[in-house]
Each structure stands twice: as structure tokens, then as C-alpha cells.
Amino acid sequence: MTLRYDATGLKPSVVGDARGVSDLDRSRLRPRLLKAHQAIRTAHERGELGFIDCPQKDPESILSWAAKKRAEGFREQVVIGIGGSSLGSRALYEALAEDPHAGEGSADGLRTHFTENIDPVGVARLFDRLDLSKTLFIVVTKSGSTVETMSKFWLAFDRVCSELGEDKARAHFVAITGPKNDGLRALADHYGFDSFEVPTNVGGRFSVLTPVGLVPLALAGIDIRGLLAGAKRARECAALPDFEHNTLLQITADIFTLYERGVDQIVMMSYSDQLLPIADWFRQLWAESLGKAKDRGGNSVHVGMTPIKALGVIDQHSQVQLYMEGPNDKLMVFLEVASFGRELKVPTRPGLPASLAHLAGLDFGDILDAELQGTRRALQEAGRPTSTWRFDGVQADDLGSFIFAWEFITALMGELFDIDAFDQPGVELGKKLAHGLLGREGFEQWAKLAQSNADAGAARSIDDEE
Numbered sequence: 001m002t003l004r005y006d007a008t009g010l011k012p013s014v015v016g017d018a019r020g021v022s023d024l025d026r027s028r029l030r031p032r033l034l035k036a037h038q039a040i041r042t043a044h045e046r047g048e049l050g051f052i053d054c055p056q057k058d059p060e061s062i063l064s065w066a067a068k069k070r071a072e073g074f075r076e077q078v079v080i081g082i083g084g085s086s087l088g089s090r091a092l093y094e095a096l097a098e099d100p101h102a103g104e105g106s107a108d109g110l111r112t113h114f115t116e117n118i119d120p121v122g123v124a125r126l127f128d129r130l131d132l133s134k135t136l137f138i139v140v141t142k143s144g145s146t147v148e149t150m151s152k153f154w155l156a157f158d159r160v161c162s163e164l165g166e167d168k169a170r171a172h173f174v175a176i177t178g179p180k181n182d183g184l185r186a187l188a189d190h191y192g193f194d195s196f197e198v199p200t201n202v203g204g205r206f207s208v209l210t211p212v213g214l215v216p217l218a219l220a221g222i223d224i225r226g227l228l229a230g231a232k233r234a235r236e237c238a239a240l241p242d243f244e245h246n247t248l249l250q251i252t253a254d255i256f257t258l259y260e261r262g263v264d265q266i267v268m269m270s271y272s273d274q275l276l277p278i279a280d281w282f283r284q285l286w287a288e289s290l291g292k293a294k295d296r297g298g299n300s301v302h303v304g305m306t307p308i309k310a311l312g313v314i315d316q317h318s319q320v321q322l323y324m325e326g327p328n329d330k331l332m333v334f335l336e337v338a339s340f341g342r343e344l345k346v347p348t349r350p351g352l353p354a355s356l357a358h359l360a361g362l363d364f365g366d367i368l369d370a371e372l373q374g375t376r377r378a379l380q381e382a383g384r385p386t387s388t389w390r391f392d393g394v395q396a397d398d399l400g401s402f403i404f405a406w407e408f409i410t411a412l413m414g415e416l417f418d419i420d421a422f423d424q425p426g427v428e429l430g431k432k433l434a435h436g437l438l439g440r441e442g443f444e445q446w447a448k449l450a451q452s453n454a455d456a457g458a459a460r461s462i463d464d465e466e
């Protein structure tokens, strides 16, 4: 049974085949979803959930600042951030930039690199090949104190100061951070960097349509007006109060019904290289928002759906065996592109073996599409739930709509789980331990522990250490 959602205004269009989810099931959840929808509206009216305001923001000041900045002669930019401070911008850059990893930047758009990890090999490979005189560093951290981001910022700042002098360094750094006056904000004020603010009521993983994403994307020459226009379209769809016309309520009803049936994993399988990184953004949004130990009443619930990133056709030769025959616990979300805007055909020159002769003259996009259809149909025949987000093409407005739609669906899921979808208490312990270990006493403790582990020959984790 294919559920074509009432795609009121929503582009990309969405088609679901939530096997086993009947209209009856969906209407069963209708009252809870309308209550969730109302709760989100109320929270927004209280000034929370700032992500809902993002599509309304005027991008013109960012666009004119970016044009002025590029005119200063920069040709490349390095975005230093992690998690919500980088994943969204990277995904949108890699989807929408003309040729994201090749060629030189220009006065119309800086070639953009994203550095998120602190693997010394990766950082050195990037930093060592930069022409610092033409490189702009965009430092993005909402808290202003994330270890990975701030250590790389300091490395960049030291190198630029050493090469160009501290006076000139100022123009090579832009800070995008929260209003808290310590960490990056204090340094930006002290050194006089251009800076933009991350609104306090927008969670990091919901912030790509704030200066967090809009500033680097504008510098890269990406159509941020189109992004916001698409997000506005999805916002209008999200605001519809009636279940029958609100596509996002219907999609959420299907996902939650499946979850209650034991489908606790969601595979975002992109049949487009350009759209693959958007699955990285989605994984943080979905995992960090919904993976929670306690509900709002403090009860231990341990809820969440594991988000998995997959790429078609590659993962047909890797993961699909599990998706087809393994446990029926995954919702397949296909990202489909109707037109790649690029023709490339299998040559018709004679010589192909008879078994492959039918490929001659075929367009690569058509082959990809046939493989998507074949894989999707096979999964449906195997009774696996699927849904497809169908993009006319990889363009800014559809991506803006996609971003806002999933942000809103995530907020609705948080209401259905009755959890706080906007905090991330689970990441704090790891950070504390890491910070502790990075302090002096931490390393002594760590060295002692490593030695005692070695002596005991036992693999003990730091958690066992009282």
C-alpha cells in the first residue's frame, strides 16, 4: 500500500510505503499528534524553539557582508566547527556548490573546507596546504568553548599571526558563537574579529539556517535566499493545524507507529552523491534529539531510533542484504533525485559482451534510478517499510524545505516520546572525562590507570575506576 502524503506545499514530495501502517493506525495517533503540534506552537509562542523562526529571517545583511568580505581578496575559507556547528553547512555546501572539492575559489564564491575532527594527520594535511594570505577562517561554536574547535582555531590563529602579523590576522577570522562573553566571544571582542551570534533559543543541531550555516554558505556563493524560501514553504506546511493537510504530522504518525512496532532504526539512503552528507546532518539531529534516557517526568525510558547513513548504489553491494533479510526493524528513507541536470551515457562502441550489450547508450542517471526503483520494490516485496523524499533536482529551495521538515518532525517525535528533544545530557560525561584527562591531574590519573590495566592485563574502562 503506497501512502502518498497530502504534500500540501511540501517539496521535495514525499511518498511513503509504511507497510503495515494503515490509515486506521494513523488516525489512532491523530489526537496525540495534534496535541504535540499544539505543544510545539505553545513553546514557540513562549520564545522557545527558535528554529521555527529561521525561515523568516532576512539574509540580505549576511549577503552584503559576504560580498564585501570576498572583495578583500579571500579565495578559500576553512570552517572550524563540529556537530551542529558544521554538519549542516558542510552538507549544504557539498550538495549545492558547483564543484565542492575542486578548482579555485573566486570572488563570487570561496572554495570551502570543513575541519571537524582533530586527527593530527587530517588537520595538518589541510592546514599545511593553505595559502594563508588568501584564507578566511570561520570559527563556529555556539558554546564558545568546544575543545576540538578552539584548539584548531588557536592553531590557525598562531599560524596566521606568525606569517602575516597579529594586526593583519584580525581580518582572517570570523567568529560565529553564542552571546556568552567567554571563550570565543571574548577572543573575538579582544582581537576585533567580525562576529555573528547564534541565537540562544536555537539548538546547535537545529542551527544551520542561522548564521552558523548562512554565513559560510553565503561566502561560498550558495543561494541562501533559495534555502530560506524552501524552509519557509515547509514552515507553512508545518503550521497547518489539520492532520489531513499537514504532511509532517502524517509522516511523523507513520514513523512513530512503526517505532511502536519495533522499527527502531531509520536508514537514510541517498541515491545522490551530492545529498549523502545531508544524512550526516540528519544523524546528529535524530540521534542527539531523540536518544534519551529519561522522559519529561523523570522516568527511565531509554528511547530513540538509530539513524543510519547509506549511499545508493554502493550500499546495495554492502548493506542491502541485511536490510532485505535481517530483522525487520528499519525504516528505509530513500533520497531520490528526478533530474541530475547532467547527461552521461554508456558508450555505444561495439565490443560489450552480449550479456551487457543492453547497457550501451543508457544514461547513468537512468541506471541509478532503475537501481533505486529495483531496490525499493524488492524491500517492499520483503515487507520492509519505505518512504521516499523525491527532489526534482538538487537545488537550494528543496534542501531548505527538507531541512526544516526534518527539524519539525524531530520536534514532533520528541513530543510523542515525551522527552526533551533539545538537550544532550548524554554527551556531557564523555566531555568531562576528556577534559579531566586533559588537565594535569587527569593525565597522571590516566597514566596510573593505564599502568594498572597493563599490570592487571584486564581491559578495564575508566568507568570501572571508582
Ligand SMILES: O=P(O)(O)OC[C@H]1O[C@](O)(CO)[C@@H](O)[C@@H]1O
Pocket: 082, 083, 084, 085, 140, 141, 142, 143, 144, 145, 146, 149, 204, 205, 288, 424, 427
Ligand atoms: O557549537 P558547539 O557549542 O561547539 O557544540 C558543538 C556540538 O557539540 C554538542 O554540544 C555535543 O555533541 C552538540 O550538541 C553541538 O552541535
